[in-house]
Amino acid sequence: MPSPSFVTEPARTLPVYGEFDVVVIGGGPAGLAASVSAASHGARTLLVERYGFLGGMGTAGGVTNFAGLYGRKNGEMRQVVHGVVDDLLARLDALGGLNQPQDGMAGRIRVRSYDVSAYKCAADQMLVASGVQLLFHAWAAAVLMDGQAITALVVETKSGRQAIRARRFIDCSGDADVAHFAGVPFELGDGHGSALFPSTMFRVGHVDAGPALAAVGEFKAINDLMAQSEARQPGRYQFPRKGAILRPQKNPAEWRANVTQIRNAAGTAMDATDARQLSEGELEGRRQITEYFRFLKNEVPGFADSAIIDIAPQVGIRETRRICGAYMLTGEDILSSARFADVIGINAWPMEMHVDGAISWGFPRDENRAYNDLPWRMLVTREVDNLLVAGRCASMAHEGQSAARASGGCFVMGQAAGTAAARLEEGAAFAATDVARLQQVLLDDGVYFDR
Known part of the structure; x- marks a missing residue:
């Protein structure tokens, strides 16, 4: 590859889009909860989102279910993440877009699938009901600083490069x-040149639900079918990974497929902060989808007459940058069901590496408390007084992030961040909350702590 060359961009004066109390960057679960919470507590709030719709990886990444809302307490599976998410679930249900809970891993996990279009709406x-202002199709490009405070966020929009002023900022961008x-x-990632591997999600329609449910109604069943096919026909199919997640949506004639795994040229996880790798990864994800779909049609009962009805708008990213904040959530915190004095809510998803x-x-x-607390300190930076970071890019070690990156934990982090941003005294730093x-x-406001 040729050596990089450079050009000098002339200085320019930017128009100010607006001035706000709180600006939230990113409209995934963390950003949704943060912006709604901030606005509900009286802050003039703007949510900046790079797509023309909300939902983050749950829509743009094609995830199609909420993970980490449910955890086992004293042997009983129950919802342990509450608050803003309850309003969202109720609205989804009213639109007819929310499925009943689905259990897996011998009853150790429970997810709630939804219709992507209903989620967007x-x-x-x-x-809108909370009074949040929205700026779609805007990409965070830079910040302007005064000492240890951000004074403005610079964004690229279809109206050109603009600045947004605010007293407080919440980074829910996913990539920090x-x-x-x-x-x-x-x-960045696991510290050894890789990370949690990303996947391009897709949905399959026109499935014959009866045979399909009988054949792959359990999470493990599709893995068994893949192994049997490999044993019978070595080399016929190139599976990108050993495990697959193939689950029906609310309409059992439509299924969600989580089967791909995106590598870079070096064989490690694609780095989604690298523009070249991200572009190459989009191509590779769709290549793997066409290969895997051939297996579904040929080998899996109920899928012979099926068709791919949707490929996610972007590759699904699990891990990129994770800030080093006041506390880093660890893998041992997940395994030990950790409690924290500064708890802000619950993470109920296991480590998913x-x-x-x-x-x-x-x-x-x-097993009597199969979930852990999330601490306030994981949102707080030491370097910037008026910035909080919530979602998959919050302060977590690689192993801890593999669990708390799920949507349940992101809703918790976002609600705490938005609430704090709206109620913090003028001129105070988040570290002094x-x-x-x-x-x-x-x-x-309905958040559950398990005290």
């Missing part, structure tokens, strides 16, 4: 873009 309704621009230290060629799971050791007061407000 329900999210719109929720934010804003924190990175502001100089907050971070870790998408490693080279496979998925490795790590469940909490205490009265955590006990914040916790009481979160409890009053």
Whole structure:
């Protein structure tokens, strides 16, 4: 590859899009919860989203289910993530887009699938009802700083490059873009040149539901069919990984497929912060989909007359930058069902490590409390006074992030961040937040702590 060349961009004066109390960057679960919570507590709030719709990986990445809302307590599976997400679930249900809970892993996990289009509409309704202002098709490009505070966010839009002023910012970008621009230290992936491998999601329609449900109604069944096919016909299919997740949607004639695994030229996980790798990964994901779909039609009961009805708008990213904040959630915190004095809510998803060629799971050791607290400190940076980071790019070690990156934990982080941003005293730093007061407000707003 030729050596990089450079050009100099002339300085220019930017128009100010607006001035706000709170600006949230990214409209996934964390960003939805953050913006709704901030606006609900009286802050003039703007949500900046690079697509023309909300939902993050749940829509743009084609995930199609909420993971981590449910956890086992004293042997019983129950919903342990509450608050803003309850409003979203109710709106989804009213639109006819919410499925009943689906259990897997011998009853150790429970997910809630939804219709992607309904999710987009329900999210719109929720934010508009809360008074959140929305700026779609805008990409965070830089920040302007005054000492240890961000004074403005620079965004690229179809109206050109603009600046947005605010008193407080919440980075829910997934890639810690804003924190990175502001100089907050971070870790990228697993620290050894790889990360949780990404996947391009797709949906299959026109499935004969009866035979399909009988053949692959359990999570493990599709893996068995893949292994049997490999044993009978070595080399006929190139499976990108050993484990697959193939599940019916609300309409059992439509199924979601989570089967791909995107590598770069070096054989490690594609780095979604690298523009070249991201572009190559989009091509590779669709190549793997066509290969895997050939297996579905030829080998899996109920799929002979099926068709691919949707490929996600982008490759699904599990891990890129993770900030190094006031506390980093660890894998041991997940396995030990950790409790924290500065708890802001619950993570109920186990460690889900998408490693080279496979998925490795790590469940909490205490089956009577198979979930852990999430601490306030994982949202707080040491370097920037008026910035919080929530979602998959919050302060977590590689193993801890494999669990808390799920949508349940992201809703929790976002609600705490938005609530704190709206209620923080003028001129105060987030590091000085009265955590006990914040916790009481979160409890009053329906968040569950398991105290």
